[in-house]
Amino acid sequence: MSLYGDYIFPHVLDFATRPFWPQRKEVIAEAWGRVLEIGIGAGANLPHYSRDVTEIVGIEPDAAMLDRARKTAAGLSLAAPLTLAVGDAQALDFPDESFDTVLMCLVLCTIPDPLKALQEARRVLKPGGQVIFLEHVRSPDAAVARWQDRLTPAWKVLGCGCHLNRDTAATFKEAGFRFHRIRRYEHPKMMRLGSAIIQGIALK
Numbered sequence: 001m002s003l004y005g006d007y008i009f010p011h012v013l014d015f016a017t018r019p020f021w022p023q024r025k026e027v028i029a030e031a032w033g034r035v036l037e038i039g040i041g042a043g044a045n046l047p048h049y050s051r052d053v054t055e056i057v058g059i060e061p062d063a064a065m066l067d068r069a070r071k072t073a074a075g076l077s078l079a080a081p082l083t084l085a086v087g088d089a090q091a092l093d094f095p096d097e098s099f100d101t102v103l104m105c106l107v108l109c110t111i112p113d114p115l116k117a118l119q120e121a122r123r124v125l126k127p128g129g130q131v132i133f134l135e136h137v138r139s140p141d142a143a144v145a146r147w148q149d150r151l152t153p154a155w156k157v158l159g160c161g162c163h164l165n166r167d168t169a170a171t172f173k174e175a176g177f178r179f180h181r182i183r184r185y186e187h188p189k190m191m192r193l194g195s196a197i198i199q200g201i202a203l204k
Contacts, residue, residue, distance in 0.1 A: 019189035027134045033100025038089045039107030041065050043072030053080045059087030089117040094124045102131045108168050110161040118175035131202045137168045139196040169198050177202035
């Protein structure tokens, strides 16, 4: 990516997402079977996988982040085999119907075409498969949403592509998913511009 993207932003991201650790744990506890984690980053979710998971495949567009994920994995006793690879969520290099679970955790804000990514996630899920998700989204408060719209162009530069103002729940529906469970809330430890959260399970 760049000096900033490879060496500075990962530390900024780690600090900024620490308030989500309890929610990460809740979400990842829902994973089962063969799991594709999209945007595995530095591997922050790896300690939370349960024994219901038989295999973990993690993809990430940034090779430097994957190096960090490998170091994270080396310090863990994972219950399932792990494969890490550079990959693009918008063009997944996997056959149709090859995963039981797709995990998307704070990634749909950054993927350039989130609809295409969700369509690809749906393609690689087996019948009855699930996407488990935790995402910050466009605020339901109109005044906050207007500020998200104003600040997103600059925020994308600082956040390596992160958008403050995406209506991710609507994108799930457009991609053909139905919600088994969705929780909408304001995260108490996040600034208002990024505190609107959706969390839950979407089914193929």
